[in-house]
Amino acid sequence: MSSDVGLAPVLTSLWDHPQSWTLKTYLDNGGYQGLRQALTMAPADIVQAVKDSGLRGRGGAGFPTGMKWGFLPPDDGGPRYLVVNADESEPGTCKDIPLMMATPQYLIEGVAITSFAIGCTHAFIYVRGEVVHVYRRLLNAVEEAYAAGYLGKNILGSGFDLDVTVHAGAGAYICGEETALLDSLEGRRGQPRLKPPFPAVAGLYARPTVVNNVESVASVPQIIAQGAQWFTSMGTEKSAGHGIFSLSGHVERPGQYEAPLGITLRELLGMAGGMRGGRPLKFWTPGGSSTPLFTDEHLDVPLDYESVGAAGSMLGTRALQIFDDTTSVVRAVTRWTEFYAHESCGKCTPCREGTYWLKQVLRRIEAGQGTPGDIEKLLDLCDNILGRAFCALGDGATSCITSAIKYFREEFEAGMHTPAAELFPPQRTALFDYTPRTTALTAVGGH
Amino acid sequence: MTANAGFPQAHTGGYEPDVYDQLVQDTQNIIARYPQARSALLPMLHLVQSIDGFVSRRGIQFCAEQLGMTAAEVSAVATFYTQYKRKPNGDYTVGVCTNTLCAMMGGDAIYEELSEHLGIGHDETTEDGKVTLERVECNAACDFAPVVMVNWEFFDNQTPDTARTLVDELRLGNDVTPTRGPSKVCDFKHVSRVLAGFPDGLADEGPSAGEASVQGTQWAKNHQAPHSQHPDTAAETQGTPRDGEPHTGDEGSSAERPTGAGTPTTDDGKDLT
Ligand SMILES: Cc1cc2nc3c(=O)[nH]c(=O)nc-3n(C[C@H](O)[C@H](O)[C@H](O)COP(=O)(O)O)c2cc1C
Ligand code: SF4
Ligand code: FES
Numbered sequence: 217m218s219s220d221v222g223l224a225p226v227l228t229s230l231w232d233h234p235q236s237w238t239l240k241t242y243l244d245n246g247g248y249q250g251l252r253q254a255l256t257m258a259p260a261d262i263v264q265a266v267k268d269s270g271l272r273g274r275g276g277a278g279f280p281t282g283m284k285w286g287f288l289p290p291d292d293g294g295p296r297y298l299v300v301n302a303d304e305s306e307p308g309t310c311k312d313i314p315l316m317m318a319t320p321q322y323l324i325e326g327v328a329i330t331s332f333a334i335g336c337t338h339a340f341i342y343v344r345g346e347v348v349h350v351y352r353r354l355l356n357a358v359e360e361a362y363a364a365g366y367l368g369k370n371i372l373g374s375g376f377d378l379d380v381t382v383h384a385g386a387g388a389y390i391c392g393e394e395t396a397l398l399d400s401l402e403g404r405r406g407q408p409r410l411k412p413p414f415p416a417v418a419g420l421y422a423r424p425t426v427v428n429n430v431e432s433v434a435s436v437p438q439i440i441a442q443g444a445q446w447f448t449s450m451g452t453e454k455s456a457g458h459g460i461f462s463l464s465g466h467v468e469r470p471g472q473y474e475a476p477l478g479i480t481l482r483e484l485l486g487m488a489g490g491m492r493g494g495r496p497l498k499f500w501t502p503g504g505s506s507t508p509l510f511t512d513e514h515l516d517v518p519l520d521y522e523s524v525g526a527a528g529s530m531l532g533t534r535a536l537q538i539f540d541d542t543t544s545v546v547r548a549v550t551r552w553t554e555f556y557a558h559e560s561c562g563k564c565t566p567c568r569e570g571t572y573w574l575k576q577v578l579r580r581i582e583a584g585q586g587t588p589g590d591i592e593k594l595l596d597l598c599d600n601i602l603g604r605a606f607c608a609l610g611d612g613a614t615s616c617i618t619s620a621i622k623y624f625r626e627e628f629e630a631g632m633h634t635p636a637a638e639l640f641p642p643q644r645t646a647l648f649d650y651t652p653r654t655t656a657l658t659a660v661g662g663h
Numbered sequence: 664m665t666a667n668a669g670f671p672q673a674h675t676g677g678y679e680p681d682v683y684d685q686l687v688q689d690t691q692n693i694i695a696r697y698p699q700a701r702s703a704l705l706p707m708l709h710l711v712q713s714i715d716g717f718v719s720r721r722g723i724q725f726c727a728e729q730l731g732m733t734a735a736e737v738s739a740v741a742t743f744y745t746q747y748k749r750k751p752n753g754d755y756t757v758g759v760c761t762n763t764l765c766a767m768m769g770g771d772a773i774y775e776e777l778s779e780h781l782g783i784g785h786d787e788t789t790e791d792g793k794v795t796l797e798r799v800e801c802n803a804a805c806d807f808a809p810v811v812m813v814n815w816e817f818f819d820n821q822t823p824d825t826a827r828t829l830v831d832e833l834r835l836g837n838d839v840t841p842t843r844g845p846s847k848v849c850d851f852k853h854v855s856r857v858l859a860g861f862p863d864g865l866a867d868e869g870p871s872a873g874e875a876s877v878q879g880t881q882w883a884k885n886h887q888a889p890h891s892q893h894p895d896t897a898a899e900t901q902g903t904p905r906d907g908e909p910h911t912g913d914e915g916s917s918a919e920r921p922t923g924a925g926t927p928t929t930d931d932g933k934d935l936t
Contacts, residue, residue, distance in 0.1 A: 223883040231880050236871035295698065304803045307762050313803040314876040317843065338698065345709070345746050346758075346802055348815040348854050349844040349869060356866035381696045384858045386705055386744035389800065403704035403730070405743040421699055461879075464764050464805035471806045471878030487882045505763065505801075537764045537805065551763040555800055646769035647809070648822045653775050 221475075221483045224450050224458040227434050228474040231318040237353050239360040242321035248366055250437030254329040255374040257440075262333035266436060268444035270456035275301055275392075275429025276503065276532050277608075278455075278521045281436075285334050287416035288424045296424040298336045299401065299415075300327060300433055302343040302354075303385060303392035307505035307555060308535030311460040311472055312430035316343065316350045320357035324380070326433035328366060329440055331378050334426055338379045342397055345384040354382045389559040393607050394427040396561065407561045408607040431460060451477035455520030455531075465500075465538040466492040478523070481536065482515040492647075495540040499623065503532015505552045506612025508619035509545075529619070544640035545624045546631055549616050550578040556613035567610030570601040574617065581631030584638065591621060591628050676728065677721035682714060690729050693860060700730055704740055706859045708747050713856035717748035746858075748795075753788040754850045755833045758799035758812040759826070765801070769822065770809040774798055776823035777830060793834045806875035807842070814854045816844035819873055843873050 230236045230245055242248070254262055267282030288296060300323065304312040316323060323341070331339045343351055358380050361367045369377050383401060390396045391406035398420050400406035419425020435457065439447050448456045455477040461484055464470045468489030475484070481500065491497055497512045502519060508529040510517070517527045524531045539548065557571035574597050577590050598614035605611055621628055630639060643652050675683035689710055693703040704726060711722030718741045727734045741747045759774040760766075777796055781789055788795040804810045807819030811826055818829060819842040832839050838847040845868040849857075857863050 222887050223879050225880050225883045228877075228880045231872045232877040232884075233871060237866075305801060307801040308764060308805055309801070310803045310805045314872055318872040318876065344803070345744075345858050346799070346812065346815045347817075348857055349817070349841070349865075352845075352857060352862065352866040355860070355862045359862070382860070383696075383702075384706065384709065384860065385746075386708065386858075387746035388744050400705065401702060402699070403701035403740065405740055462806060464808060465768065469875075469878050470808070471875035473879030473882070475879070487886075488878065535805070539767065543767060548763050548767065551761070551766055555762055559800070642767075642771060645767050646772055648769055648772075650769070650772045650776075650823055652772065653779065 221479060223473055223475045223487065225474045226438055226458045227315060227319070227322055227431065228460060228472055231314065231472075236318045237320060237357065239321055239357070239364060242319065242325075246441070247321055248325055248437075250439075250441040251325050251328050251332075251366060252372065254332055254440050255372055255376065259333045259335060262329065262440065265444050266333070266439060269439045269447040270444075270451075270454070271432065271435055271439060271447065272455065272521065273429055274431035274435070274459060274533070276306065276506075276530075278531060281428060281432050284416065284428070285330070285426055287414070288334055288426065289417060291335055294423060295338065295421075296334060296336050297420045297426070298327060298331050298334060298339040298433075299394075299398065299420055299425055299427045300339070300341040300430055301392060301394060301397060301427055302341050302430045303389075303397060304430070305344055305389040305392050306533050306535065307552065308462065308464060308501055308537040309504050309533040310462045310464065310535070311533070313347055313350055314472060315430060315434060315460070317347075317353050320353050321361070322434040322437065323354075323430055324357050324361045324366070326436040327380055328361075328371065328378055329436050330426070330428065330433055332376055336426075337377050338381070340401060340420070341380065341382045342391070342401055343382060343384055344391075345386045351382065351384050358382055388561075389555075390561045390607075390609055393609060396607070397427065398425065405561075407563045408609075410606075452518065452520045452522070454522050459534050461519065461534045461536060463488050463536050463538060466495065466497075466540040466543070467538050468492060477531075478518040478520040480516050480518055481510075481538075484536070485515075491538070491540055495542065498539050498541045498543055499545055499548075499620070500536055500538045501532075501616070502529050502534070502536060504535040505537070505555070506530075506608070506615055507532040508615045509623065511623050529615075539645075542640060542644040544582075544627070544636040544645075545620045546578070546582050546627050547636045547640065547642075549620045550575075550582045550636075552616050553578050553613065556609065560609065560613075564606035564610065566601045566604040567606065567613065570597050570605075570610065571613050573597055574613070578617075581628055582636045584631055584633055584635035586628070586632040588632065590632070591625065594628075595621065676725045678714070678725070686710070686714065686725060687729070689859070689861070694729075696860065701732070704730060704732075704737065705744075708737075708741055708744075709855045710859035712748065712752075713852045713859060716751050716852055751788075751792075752851050753795035754793050755813055755848065756795045756797060756815075756851060757826075757830055757833070758797040758802070758815075760800070760802050760804075760808070760810045760812070761798040762801040764805045765808040765810055768808040773809055773811065773821055773823050773826045777826055780827050781830060789834065791834060793836075794830055806878075807873055813839065813841065813848045814851055815858075816841035816848050816854075817873075818842055819875075841869070844869050 263285045271281045272278040391400045395409035396406040415425040451457045461473045499509045521531045557575040560567045560571045562568045601610045602614045693706045694700045707726045723737045726737045761770045811818040811821045845865040
């Protein structure tokens with residue numbers, strides 16, 4: 217491993233500025249140069265520049281952003297929309313929220329450039345409702361941008377008009393799924409739509425729509441201002457550029473580390489002060505709770521789309537939830553499964569019923585009351601969900617279970633006779649000292 | 664039904680006339696943000712909560728009338744989302760994150776502590792109507808685990824002790840200051856109005872970011888030459904630790920995490936509701 221690895225703070229570069237969220241700070245630091253440049257370009261050339269940069273969606277799936285924009289049908293004179301996915305609810309993922317709190321103008325400038333590129337005159341930012349101060353900062357950023365002429369009519373004298381609406385959700389993980397998000401934005405229950413048609417063809421109000429993640433859109437201004445080559449000078453050939461890596465859990469200094477794609481966990485841990493108290497790493501998620509677990513075997517896997525995929529997981533949202541050897545993997549997996557069961561929208565049977573049964577079986581294993589055949593039952597249930605669920609929530613629910621059984625089967629077997637809390641006392645896993653209340657140990661959990 | 668001075672409630676949907684007029688005006692403001700009126704429904708439900716403290720029957724009826732929907736259609740939407748309350752909420756929703764990462768780092772212990780201390784369970788409210796306790800899912804703050812949200816403001820790096828003090832202050836009517844948020848937490852109705860898209864002027868309060876958010880930014884400043892932000896030019900000599908070994912040599916960085924963040928304050932802020 218090369219020792220000259222570094223970080224690449226682009227979107228995060230101003231976060232430690234005491235007034236980072238103001239338009240003034242943004243302008244003092246080169247803000248809106250990308251938009252000025254973009255407005256001199258033909259929209260098709262902006263799309264091409266983003267294609268050339270190799271930017272891939274930062275919301276989880278990693279779909280090439282420029283290609284997605286290119287899928288919009290030719291202009292038919294009717295409206296087309298940009299919808300920014302700011303729902304950030306995938307467990308472990310905590311990058312878009314600090315970005316919008318610290319530097320919302322990065323996103324607003326990205327929205328303006330993207331809208332100009334795709335011919336959109338009304339863009340939406342759908343932010344989860346459970347982050348009220350982030351919503352305040354976004355509303356304020358939009359207001360400041362209107363007042364300074366970066367939004368509204370005839371932006372910077374270009375003749376381009378754009379309105380931006382910031383919309384607060386109301387608590388539902390599934391609304392991060394792009395078609396559920398569109399239904400929610402239309403004032404409905406947030407349930408996924410059948411694809412095709414894809415949003416590019418029939419999205420918001422059945423009009424051509426681009427749905428992109430916050431970090432994807434916020435990456436656009438610097439690509440335009442500094443060029444595709446600047447972007448591709450970071451990262452790997454197929455995973456270009458910078459990305460925010462979110463380290464949480466049993467590390468000395470959890471936090472946001474923006475780095476070239478392809479950095480490894482070992483390198484990131486070096487920057488984050490290592491594992492808590494020097495304890496051994498046990499398991500971690502490379503891309504949020506919906507991506508298969510990794511272990512200490514994977515410390516040197518380059519965190520780019522291809523390498524993580526080849527090693528059996530997914531880069532996802534680069535949400536690195538890190539657990540040391542005090543942690544019960546059974547307890548972790550049970551809790552994630554309770555989350556999926558709670559958040560299943562109920563539209564399709566494999567996910568609605570499957571996550572319920574997974575939860576039941578896992579709970580008894582966690583309690584040390586598993587019955588023979590339970591591990592096979594879990595694998596069989598996962599097999600019946602994966603590939604049969606209507607949307608990726610169901611598939612994602614199986615990832616942590618199958619991977620945990622693959623790497624830590626003996627812990628599930630121990631659940632036939634010994635409670636997880638006995639094998640891995642929760643007070644050792646926690647970051648502070650406390651005396652557990654005996655009554656409540658198994659009472660916490662699903663809703 | 665015609666307007667009738669004898670029955671002021673009849674044409675104001677069960678609201679006082681001035682409240683009703685304000686609701687109608689706010690609704691028009693919300694609808695104007697969207698190409699299609701129905702998109703106004705989620706913000707309108709937040710608006711209803713800002714008046715009634717939950718999604719009331721009259722609120723559902725009001726939304727239905729304004730948007731040309733049936734009450735059943737509005738209800739079906741409202742019940743889908745966890746932030747919409749079906750019964751009167753406390754002034755402060757105290758949400759303890761018990762998704763895996765926070766739960767493991769101590770969120771379960773915090774929830775147990777609060778539940779026992781307050782004598783209530785999930786989605787229950789203290790008798791004084793001050794605090795509604797909830798377990799919440801990952802709130803996108805895992806690097807600050809364990810996290811407690813009070814009316815959807817961040818209280819980072821909590822412990823059972825800090826969380827207990829926090830709810831005690833809330834019940835005493837004292838102001839509390841989030842780690843990342845405005846200088847004091849506003850009450851449920853106030854925050855619901857913000858979520859309906861009506862700014863309260865507090866965006867400029869609070870910090871840019873928390874300590875965890877800026878770890879990478881500051882590491883780069885301490886270890887990389889300015890303007891050499893990518894590996895081509897960064898002359899980084901930081902070694903990598905062996906498996907599982909802590910690396911404590913970074914200067915200018917604190918290895919320990921704050922645990923007492925979100926200290927409640929007792930000064931009387933202005934009434935923001
Ligand atoms: C259950 C579920 C939740 C999701 N949550 C989010 C989210 O919170 N934010 C996000 O950007 N993408 C989320 N996605 C991915 C979106 O469906 C979509 O792929 C993404 O917004 C596209 O943006 P990108 O191409 O810029 O990544 C989620 C997907 C699923 C299946
Ligand atoms: S997989 Fe789950 S969340 Fe997705 S549509 Fe089916 S029930 Fe809903
Ligand atoms: S798990 Fe608690 S904020 Fe993410």
